[in-house]
Amino acid sequence: MKQRLTVLGSTGSIGTNTLDVVARHPDRYEVFALSAATQVDLMLAQCAQFCPRYAVMASAPHARLLAERLKQNDLSTHVLQAPDALETIASHDQVDAVMAAIVGAAGLAPCLAAARAGKRLLLANKEALVVGGAVFMAAVRQGGATLLPIDSEHSAIFQSLPEDPATWARRVDHILLTASGGPFRTRDPATLRSVTIEEACAHPNFSMGRKITIDSATMMNKALEVIEARWLFDLAPEHIKVVIHPQQIIHSMVQFKDASIIAQLGTPDMRVPIACGLAWPERIASGAPLLDFTQLAALTFEEADARRFPGLHLSWQALAAAPGTTAVLNAANEVAVEAFLQQRIRFDQIHALNVATLAAVQPSNPDTLHALLALDAETRAVAQELAQRLN
Numbered sequence: 001m002k003q004r005l006t007v008l009g010s011t012g013s014i015g016t017n018t019l020d021v022v023a024r025h026p027d028r029y030e031v032f033a034l035s036a037a038t039q040v041d042l043m044l045a046q047c048a049q050f051c052p053r054y055a056v057m058a059s060a061p062h063a064r065l066l067a068e069r070l071k072q073n074d075l076s077t078h079v080l081q082a083p084d085a086l087e088t089i090a091s092h093d094q095v096d097a098v099m100a101a102i103v104g105a106a107g108l109a110p111c112l113a114a115a116r117a118g119k120r121l122l123l124a125n126k127e128a129l130v131v132g133g134a135v136f137m138a139a140v141r142q143g144g145a146t147l148l149p150i151d152s153e154h155s156a157i158f159q160s161l162p163e164d165p166a167t168w169a170r171r172v173d174h175i176l177l178t179a180s181g182g183p184f185r186t187r188d189p190a191t192l193r194s195v196t197i198e199e200a201c202a203h204p205n206f207s208m209g210r211k212i213t214i215d216s217a218t219m220m221n222k223a224l225e226v227i228e229a230r231w232l233f234d235l236a237p238e239h240i241k242v243v244i245h246p247q248q249i250i251h252s253m254v255q256f257k258d259a260s261i262i263a264q265l266g267t268p269d270m271r272v273p274i275a276c277g278l279a280w281p282e283r284i285a286s287g288a289p290l291l292d293f294t295q296l297a298a299l300t301f302e303e304a305d306a307r308r309f310p311g312l313h314l315s316w317q318a319l320a321a322a323p324g325t326t327a328v329l330n331a332a333n334e335v336a337v338e339a340f341l342q343q344r345i346r347f348d349q350i351h352a353l354n355v356a357t358l359a360a361v362q363p364s365n366p367d368t369l370h371a372l373l374a375l376d377a378e379t380r381a382v383a384q385e386l387a388q389r390l391n
């Protein structure tokens, strides 16, 4: 029987890569629902190609426009509106698997809905786990969901770990997340205050959405990934390490107690972890080019420079602080990245704003979705105000 799929964030970088893989396997997958925020034309094209039962848009004007365009094109997809409809399509009885590819904390509620409904949950939306933490993992357990990582580093760790999680604690010493170092790996840190949006958006290996691309440039992406790994693999923070590997051929590694290391390699192409998550434990064609070892000049590694990337260590600090601190860090960073993209703060002020917001908001153990969203909203308000004062 075909797997019926909901793709949350279908018009984004992960969403379009997911549909690229799905289109290669019409015998295995059927699209049940898609969701997007603003890109009506692309959503219309996706509805024409995949004929989903539902398409969810984030706002009423975008939903109205899509409904009109679908009607003009004689397409029968029903249009619904977020936020409630996101939870509906993530937890619907007729859905088997949910690709969570919305960017930011906006994806948390539908992730929890999918988890509670026991779906196969393909998680690209790392912010949802960074915000949700223990609440998210409890929902996965209680709902009996299957949580599969899509983030390339976490997919690599997942593929490198022993099959039985009960054996991880006694066999694994630590994991090593690889990092590209972004576009500023070799730039003089003293010049980071004058970085332009264009420079920050020039990721060396991946074409991704703007938010994660800026996070890669500050290495906040790796900070979020440390927190994501803590929850996905139930690891103590001190057992999660980061190493810069500019070529991004090794996608991450597991260091075992006997000094043996298992790594996952491949061309840097998100269709690989997406295909892995979609088909696991089977393997299906992803469309990614094969790695040609004879064409690789070198695989190099270096330590992350704390002066250039001060944000990286906020992950371990937030994990050691009061529960909810990672949600504060995430909200602060979402506000800071948006403020940089709107040219309201400088690139080097992203870190300054994150630190100032962490100091200003004291979380009190948010243990429900409602409490997490309230903390997220409170932090955003504080961060917005602090951002104004930076200039």
Ligand SMILES: NC(=O)C1=CN([C@@H]2O[C@H](COP(=O)(O)OP(=O)(O)OC[C@H]3O[C@@H](n4cnc5c(N)ncnc54)[C@H](OP(=O)(O)O)[C@@H]3O)[C@@H](O)[C@H]2O)C=CC1
Pocket: 008, 009, 010, 011, 012, 013, 014, 015, 035, 036, 037, 038, 039, 040, 058, 082, 100, 101, 102, 103, 104, 106, 124, 125, 126, 127, 150, 151, 152, 206, 207, 208, 209, 210, 211, 212, 270
């Ligand atoms: N891109 C990549 O290669 C990787 C991404 N990830 C993670 O995957 C997630 C998605 O990243 P990426 O695909 O790059 O992001 P994009 O910005 O490319 O896509 C985001 C998607 O979410 C939709 N969206 C944006 N805001 C909202 C909102 N408030 N409510 C509902 N939908 C919304 C967008 O709609 P629209 O475009 O119509 O406005 C789009 O479909 C992120 O969490 C990222 O960290 C992880 C590893 C790699």
Ligand SMILES: CC(=O)[C@@H](O)[C@H](O)COP(=O)(O)O
Pocket: 151, 152, 153, 178, 179, 180, 181, 182, 206, 215, 216, 217, 219, 221, 222, 270
């Ligand atoms: C493809 C992926 O998973 C991204 O998270 C990407 O790896 C960004 O890498 P860096 O943050 O290391 O630049």
Ligand SMILES: [Mn+2]
Pocket: 151, 152, 153, 225
């Ligand atoms: Mn990643």
